[in-house]
Amino acid sequence: MARATVQDVAKTAGVSVGTVSRVLNKSPAVSESSKEKVTAAIRQLNYRPLASARDLRRDRTMRILALAKNLNSPIISEAFRGVGDAAASSGYVSLIAPTAGNLEREQQLVDMLRNGSVDGLIMFSPTMPDEDVNDMAEQLSVVQICEIADSEAAFGVSIDDRQAAFDITRHLIETGGRRLAMIGNRAARSGRLREEGFRRAAAEAGMFPEQMLFVEGEFDFHTGRRLTRKLLTADPLPDAVFCGSDTVAAGCVREITDAGLRVPDDIAVAGFDDSVQAEMCVPELTTIRQPAYDMGRLAFEELLARMTVPGPHRRGRTFLPHELVVRDSTRT
Amino acid sequence: MARATVQDVAKTAGVSVGTVSRVLNKSPAVSESSKEKVTAAIRQLNYRPLASARDLRRDRTMRILALAKNLNSPIISEAFRGVGDAAASSGYVSLIAPTAGNLEREQQLVDMLRNGSVDGLIMFSPTMPDEDVNDMAEQLSVVQICEIADSEAAFGVSIDDRQAAFDITRHLIETGGRRLAMIGNRAARSGRLREEGFRRAAAEAGMFPEQMLFVEGEFDFHTGRRLTRKLLTADPLPDAVFCGSDTVAAGCVREITDAGLRVPDDIAVAGFDDSVQAEMCVPELTTIRQPAYDMGRLAFEELLARMTVPGPHRRGRTFLPHELVVRDSTRT
DNA sequence: CTTCAATTTGGAATCGATTCCAATTGAATG
DNA sequence: CATTCAATTGGAATCGATTCCAAATTGAAG
Numbered sequence: 263m264a265r266a267t268v269q270d271v272a273k274t275a276g277v278s279v280g281t282v283s284r285v286l287n288k289s290p291a292v293s294e295s296s297k298e299k300v301t302a303a304i305r306q307l308n309y310r311p312l313a314s315a316r317d318l319r320r321d322r323t324m325r326i327l328a329l330a331k332n333l334n335s336p337i338i339s340e341a342f343r344g345v346g347d348a349a350a351s352s353g354y355v356s357l358i359a360p361t362a363g364n365l366e367r368e369q370q371l372v373d374m375l376r377n378g379s380v381d382g383l384i385m386f387s388p389t390m391p392d393e394d395v396n397d398m399a400e401q402l403s404v405v406q407i408c409e410i411a412d413s414e415a416a417f418g419v420s421i422d423d424r425q426a427a428f429d430i431t432r433h434l435i436e437t438g439g440r441r442l443a444m445i446g447n448r449a450a451r452s453g454r455l456r457e458e459g460f461r462r463a464a465a466e467a468g469m470f471p472e473q474m475l476f477v478e479g480e481f482d483f484h485t486g487r488r489l490t491r492k493l494l495t496a497d498p499l500p501d502a503v504f505c506g507s508d509t510v511a512a513g514c515v516r517e518i519t520d521a522g523l524r525v526p527d528d529i530a531v532a533g534f535d536d537s538v539q540a541e542m543c544v545p546e547l548t549t550i551r552q553p554a555y556d557m558g559r560l561a562f563e564e565l566l567a568r569m570t571v572p573g574p575h576r577r578g579r580t581f582l583p584h585e586l587v588v589r590d591s592t593r594t
Numbered sequence: 595m596a597r598a599t600v601q602d603v604a605k606t607a608g609v610s611v612g613t614v615s616r617v618l619n620k621s622p623a624v625s626e627s628s629k630e631k632v633t634a635a636i637r638q639l640n641y642r643p644l645a646s647a648r649d650l651r652r653d654r655t656m657r658i659l660a661l662a663k664n665l666n667s668p669i670i671s672e673a674f675r676g677v678g679d680a681a682a683s684s685g686y687v688s689l690i691a692p693t694a695g696n697l698e699r700e701q702q703l704v705d706m707l708r709n710g711s712v713d714g715l716i717m718f719s720p721t722m723p724d725e726d727v728n729d730m731a732e733q734l735s736v737v738q739i740c741e742i743a744d745s746e747a748a749f750g751v752s753i754d755d756r757q758a759a760f761d762i763t764r765h766l767i768e769t770g771g772r773r774l775a776m777i778g779n780r781a782a783r784s785g786r787l788r789e790e791g792f793r794r795a796a797a798e799a800g801m802f803p804e805q806m807l808f809v810e811g812e813f814d815f816h817t818g819r820r821l822t823r824k825l826l827t828a829d830p831l832p833d834a835v836f837c838g839s840d841t842v843a844a845g846c847v848r849e850i851t852d853a854g855l856r857v858p859d860d861i862a863v864a865g866f867d868d869s870v871q872a873e874m875c876v877p878e879l880t881t882i883r884q885p886a887y888d889m890g891r892l893a894f895e896e897l898l899a900r901m902t903v904p905g906p907h908r909r910g911r912t913f914l915p916h917e918l919v920v921r922d923s924t925r926t
Numbered sequence: 927c928t929t930c931a932a933t934t935t936g937g938a939a940t941c942g943a944t945t946c947c948a949a950t951t952g953a954a955t956g
Numbered sequence: 957c958a959t960t961c962a963a964t965t966g967g968a969a970t971c972g973a974t975t976c977c978a979a980a981t982t983g984a985a986g
Contacts, residue, residue, distance in 0.1 A: 268944090291963070293963080312710050313649075323646070325711070346694070359690065367678075519876075601972080611972090612936060616975095624934075
């Protein structure tokens with residue numbers, strides 16, 4: 263049996279397609295008796311309005327798409343939960359897709375916005391150049407989150423990465439850190455901002471740039487270990503390391519411990535994100551908490567405005583407050 | 595400026611809509627000169643075919659959707675990577691959405707298959723009852739993965755959870771485990787199967803059911819700690835604990851260590867999944883590796899068959915081989 | 927310079943739901 | 957009982973891309 267259409271429902275119910283449609287869309291201009299007949303026919307035929315036909319006519323889909331390099335980052339999944347809740351309460355369905363840092367894949371997904379498969383787009387970590395993101399945001403409903411391209415056109419929600427890095431580096435210094443090191447990631451814009459914050463705090467404490475150890479790579483556990491091994495060849499050894507993510511910090515702690523040194527007594531370690539890994543680590547990590555859920559909600563609210571209200575929109579970034587979470591991987 | 599349509603392109607290029615469409619769909623029956631004119635017009639107008647119109651006419655979307663309770667499970671994100679790669683190489687776009695264990699949310703997403711928003715559905719961890727999954731699989735393109743409802747109708751890909759649990763429990767016994775305990779989760783079908791495997795292995799080793807400690811809860815770190823505290827009140831203490839996930843095992847190890855006992859000398863601990871947490875844990879976890887990526891690929895291939903080939907399909911489950919990964923959290 | 931076949935093209939019909947307009951019904955009013 | 961108004965309904969037009977059929981064009985062969 264093929265799919266039932268409004269026509270079928272109309273025939274079965276003995277009314278016109280207009281009436282069926284009005285029932286579907288809860289128009290008040292339908293008599294009680296018609297409504298019942300239509301409802302019965304719908305149930306009998308197991309009818310569902312075809313999305314593509316409806317979308318074509320209405321010129322909107324009530325769907326949005328989020329894009330991220332990968333999905334297993336706790337920040338991303340938490341932020342997307344915020345997006346999803348906010349979207350649901352406005353009647354939108356939210357979907358997400360990983361780009362795997364693959365430009366072609368990302369293009370194909372972004373095309374879903376261009377060709378009207380979805381009404382809006384939330385970008386976590388674009389692979390395309392900033393410039394392209396900006397061109398897109400110029401005319402389409404796009405909101406960035408966490409990673410925000412350097413531009414006037416785009417709107418985005420994030421924490422103040424530079425300030426957060428500054429704050430946690432200050433904490434490392436205030437608790438006795440003198441020879442600071444950082445494990446960062448210059449590939450990401452947020453990574454560059456965190457490096458700036460780190461360097462500024464270190465400079466304010468009187469460190470010279472040459473004294474600041476800096477190594478960089480991807481934000482995963484094994485990279486964290488590898489880069490820490492590199493740091494441990496320095497002489498003198500650093501006495502405080504700021505890591506760009508908790509996962510990296512966990513690798514860092516592990517490597518330091520395996521080398522027979524103590525955290526935080528010999529070397530203090532700080533993470534970033536306050537993911538569950540911060541608590542799983544021994545000692546538990548001092549880190550920066552991002553209000554990921556709220557960032558997600560806010561990003562959707564702004565996207566909604568862009569999708570529904572025509573005309574020019576707010577620009578630039580919106581910062582949400584971060585929080586320094588002090589645990590046991592830094593000195594007291 | 596509003597969106598350009600085929601009509602606009604046809605007018606600009608000085609050809610008919612038929613010709614434009616033929617160019618778009620790479621029909622060979624178009625002269626070189628027409629093709630050039632159309633291509634130029636498309637570029638000039640920045641034209642993109644509207645997805646809903648195309649989908650309506652073609653009666654398919656070339657999109658599939660995956661559903662999971664949450665996205666930050668390493669198994670799910672790895673399996674979905676497999677789905678995505680397989681889908682991409684068949685020209686499909688794959689999207690994913692978390693249900694958060696919310697039945698209403700799940701229904702709304704499943705409706706996307708019913709109303710033709712997507713062509714197929716992959717379910718990781720359904721919230722709806724098995725029966726409903728089966729009814730759905732009966733007539734729609736649905737494939738289950740990891741968690742597979744108990745049914746004849748559905749098709750699904752997973753490891754043999756019962757056997758895997760049996761194997762790792764055997765390992766615990768062979769390395770000296772005598773008083774076995776398990777931290778499981780009866781809410782999930784895979785959890786119940788793992789429990790069966792655990793009990794069978796323990797029984798084969800001569801343990802009586804009354805001797806087997808079993809506690810259960812969600813598969814997260816804090817639950818792992820809490821349930822382990824419960825286990826540590828037993829007398830005599832267990833000397834080997836099988837945990838239903840690495841995250842839980844990490845919590846278990848942590849709690850045992852904090853209690854002043856040693857892993858694995860006093861109590862051996864085994865995890866499940868071989869996620870990155872297994873390596874982050876100290877000592878590193880003995881665990882079961884699931885071929886998640888391949889499971890994802892296979893799930894898509896089967897979904898593709900269901901979407902394209904009409905008629906009845908293969909039923910029942912397909913098992914992919916798991917692997918016991920021995921590390922340092924169990925005795926030698 | 928025809929004739930025939932092959933290639934290319936135009937344009938109407940189609941997919942299914944929505945919406946607008948006109949028509950009908952029914953009730954209420956004078 | 958005629959008239960007016962509101963409530964309800966039917967049905968055609970519409971959204972935009974595809975596809976089928978018929979028409980037009982081209983080219984080759986005779």
